[in-house]
Amino acid sequence: MLKVGVIGCGGMGRSHIDRITNRTQGAKVVAVSDVFEEGAKKAAEIAGGDCKVYTSGKDLINDPEVEAVLIVSPGFAHCDDLLEAIRLGKRVFCEKPLCTTADDCKKVMDAEVASGRHLIQLGFMRRYHKGYIQIKDAIATGEYGEPLMMHCTHRNPTVPTSYDTPMAVTDTVIHEIDLCHWMVNDDYDSVQVIMPKETSLTHDKCKDPQFMIMRTKSGIVIDVECFVNCQFGYDINCEVVTERASLKMGTPMAMSVKKDAKLTTEVTTDCFVLFKDAYDEEIQNWVDCAEKDVIEGPNTWDGYLAAVTADALVKAQQTGQIEKVITVDKPEFYK
Amino acid sequence: MLKVGVIGCGGMGRSHIDRITNRTQGAKVVAVSDVFEEGAKKAAEIAGGDCKVYTSGKDLINDPEVEAVLIVSPGFAHCDDLLEAIRLGKRVFCEKPLCTTADDCKKVMDAEVASGRHLIQLGFMRRYHKGYIQIKDAIATGEYGEPLMMHCTHRNPTVPTSYDTPMAVTDTVIHEIDLCHWMVNDDYDSVQVIMPKETSLTHDKCKDPQFMIMRTKSGIVIDVECFVNCQFGYDINCEVVTERASLKMGTPMAMSVKKDAKLTTEVTTDCFVLFKDAYDEEIQNWVDCAEKDVIEGPNTWDGYLAAVTADALVKAQQTGQIEKVITVDKPEFYK
């Protein structure tokens, strides 16, 4: 039974506490922390019984009973807690982003490498979505030839006014940044952002839609339509074009209705519905890997690469030019 | 240029005149007839120029300029005109039914056999629908094994109050009666009609829906859901289950729309839209076959078999029992 401490008791934090408590085998939440003590106390109730409450992540990490840490605090607070956990050799599940700057990501990566153990898994839950796995597995068979292109869409019904143009990268396409390089087993070389005609249904601070292009080191070209006020649904699509085939992600099982001269199926509007199983699987896998002392999910390099690629995309939003993704050499440790 | 006379100038008759005049190669309408002279005159205008007008089918058939006859009059009037055309050795395209009684059908069939020439094509246009042809061709490859079952639906949005229970057989499922035995190259042995719970959206004289079952001589079981007040569309489906496969008819090309959390394509409500090409093809094929002096479409035997099978189904509507389809032996002439 892996004893987990959870740092950050907002909506996502409480969701993870509920997940570990009620839908995960082999783990339980023994401590929670939040700078808002009231929030932490309420979250502790989800875990039940004797769950401890902290107002400092550092204190929670240092609790000897806490064997593994789940970080769901705001991104700016990740770096210190990650370094502390590495120092103590405790395993971490960290919601994206790894850190908010490439430098901090690098610092954490260096510390992990120095520790000699793989300790950190990033919260890119989509890697656990059956739809992506089917495509990755299909590519891996070799039957379809080399992947050459990927076409993706990431569409949300609407976003709040707090969502601004860079968040199209850092909150939205960040998922495709991680997924796409993982699916084709390659890192990024350069990126570009094209701003199409703007929808009248966005707000001032958010250019929408955006059309992003990422090129991998081997030349695979990935385009991502990011349209966060598309109105019609949470509509995630992915097609990989290989030398001999097109592989397209399926859609969730849905009843089809013929009525009023129309054949209709539902399009979900809720990412937590679409990726519910993926969220459960990522945590279960993280827990299962504790015994084996490995990280099978997205690791610190992936978090670093995502951060650097996101920086390049945000720059590309402003310049309109093709921007290079400049990373350190990938440490042997992560190969 | 095949010179065609058209008997019957109602909506369907005028549609055929328009078809031959404007969308058929190698034929033109030289005469029309209708008991209502005004109707005939208006129809003649569609054909244009020097199209003759008759008020008697017999007179039209006997016009020496008329080389071939298209019969679109009410069913009860078919028999005499068919016999007259056979007597004169003129080719006929006859809208369903061949005749209204099995006896009359038999009389026409005997006359045709005696004439020694294949002269009559029935208006079962669906045989020219690409969807059915794809399935028939697939079965014929042998790749899928023997056909064992067929599942069909024949759904209309609504029917007028003049449509009564037997018309579910004689006007609606009559198409499946012809199609299904043709697709599997077999004749009928017995039939059954099951009356499910009735929709509240039908009217007194029309039991709706009806579930019809037809067994062929070799044992293939065909079920047809006939639902003529289904509200939602003109929805025609056909699936053939063979020893190794299920073969399902495709649907017409249709744009798909994602909007308001739904993925939607249109379902047609109009049989003339769905089968527009089939209507054109059947007439073109009939015209093309004139030169070769053959009938490639549904022939007199098919018309006879449809009539006898329809009689059995109408009887089965009343008895609720499995009813035999009793036919004469199929003449060598039609094998």
Added chain:
Amino acid sequence: MLKVGVIGCGGMGRSHIDRITNRTQGAKVVAVSDVFEEGAKKAAEIAGGDCKVYTSGKDLINDPEVEAVLIVSPGFAHCDDLLEAIRLGKRVFCEKPLCTTADDCKKVMDAEVASGRHLIQLGFMRRYHKGYIQIKDAIATGEYGEPLMMHCTHRNPTVPTSYDTPMAVTDTVIHEIDLCHWMVNDDYDSVQVIMPKETSLTHDKCKDPQFMIMRTKSGIVIDVECFVNCQFGYDINCEVVTERASLKMGTPMAMSVKKDAKLTTEVTTDCFVLFKDAYDEEIQNWVDCAEKDVIEGPNTWDGYLAAVTADALVKAQQTGQIEKVITVDKPEFYK
């Protein structure tokens, strides 16, 4: 933590032990039994630690530590264990069938009614399949009008030579028997079995395919194509036709591949893949209901109805006639 005893340690029994041990919240297996002690011992290892081993179901049921019983023994052995569990007021999850005869089912039902508590849930896991739930929920909205017909297929790639004609009812369509009446909230009135042309790919003792028709008391007509040597897949379909709509069950999410001039998606060949989640959900729901002392899944009446309907279908296989489904009046207890 519900302490469960499992009777029957064959493949399905071991699968349930694994499920409860590794994928179910709030329950653990504390005892197992099997007439083959070796099998029971091996099964106990799945549960781990201090799981007790019995060679008699009765002994297991009487173990005071056992709070609830999961019966996965052969059908003929169910009746005694069910009665014993009812006598002791212990909750039961019983794999289908409830009992092998209608009389025994009745005996169990009477005992449960007399006990005044709902204790037994039947293993009709498909009720927990999202596909069926979506349709049932849609019907329940009333938006589509009354259900009138259902079209189902139940297709298996192949069956072993031990599978004989009646098993098409008792092992295969038994699922549709339970599902269909549940989806439309109705009981059965009569049934019929039609034997189509036989596939050459079956064996002597198994007529295949079979086309079964069930009529509910309110007149809903349900047809089920049962084709257990269809070769091509484990292909489960369900369409409900209502007064205003057709509701068709979706298919599981699957990647689509365009390659070699074909667009292809996989059809599963494994029922445990298709219904994996449903198996997990049914057990989780049974466990969750223990605290509330209710049965939300298929209950003893459903098991009795399924048995009586299956008997009528087996009779109808032989007679070729429409056979009545004769049940006792539904006890108030189950309404």
Added chain:
Amino acid sequence: MLKVGVIGCGGMGRSHIDRITNRTQGAKVVAVSDVFEEGAKKAAEIAGGDCKVYTSGKDLINDPEVEAVLIVSPGFAHCDDLLEAIRLGKRVFCEKPLCTTADDCKKVMDAEVASGRHLIQLGFMRRYHKGYIQIKDAIATGEYGEPLMMHCTHRNPTVPTSYDTPMAVTDTVIHEIDLCHWMVNDDYDSVQVIMPKETSLTHDKCKDPQFMIMRTKSGIVIDVECFVNCQFGYDINCEVVTERASLKMGTPMAMSVKKDAKLTTEVTTDCFVLFKDAYDEEIQNWVDCAEKDVIEGPNTWDGYLAAVTADALVKAQQTGQIEKVITVDKPEFYK
């Protein structure tokens, strides 16, 4: 009966002669020309009877019997014949390209404007494909909001070794160049070509695939995956993303087969199958418009715009930069 002269008797020319002769109402081929007299003679036989044979397009155009001209000669020969036809006020159907240089296109456009009559229709047959028309009509309703993006694929199984990199623009994406601006009723502002990782299944002279991006004057961003050695099919896709919806072109009706654990439909490999009806419709529409003295299909401006846009794309293939599409102002005559 429109009397048509056909210039160019290669495969496409003969196909058009057959079309006019056998599948078009209201037109006939009265003269053909080809520099290879033998080819012209053979083509004349398709038209039948008294079809005249020329070896010079100019002579054919000047034949007083020829009322309208269909130009299917190689692109370099178009300009002179177009100018001659305009001089004589004869209507023209001209296969793409209008001319091979923007200057020549301009010259023809100026001549047509000076003539004061719309005389020339370009052979962009896809405008007559039901799939594109459905989307254009849907956009025109306004119900979906403004179009913002389009995603297209243009995939061929293979191309011969004579097909080089620029032909991806001039022979392949030229169709999307015309279609896309027509569908959204806008002209082009700039273009870009991205060269992804190359397939190992292309040849030296042909970079493949290519990812092309076109921006319209109003900012609509259109991406076209051009992959001419994709192996798997002639796979044409088009999705328009508007402010409130995604509109995706349907695929042709196709039987679906379940066999061997797969659900499969065919993907065509032949553009003449996919666009057969469109080829027929474009010619029929051109003929029908003669009486009304209008051009409803793609006109000279469209031909000019396509040429200039293609030039910019070919340049962009080499520079890797965003290239402007520089046109003269659109003459009032074409608005």
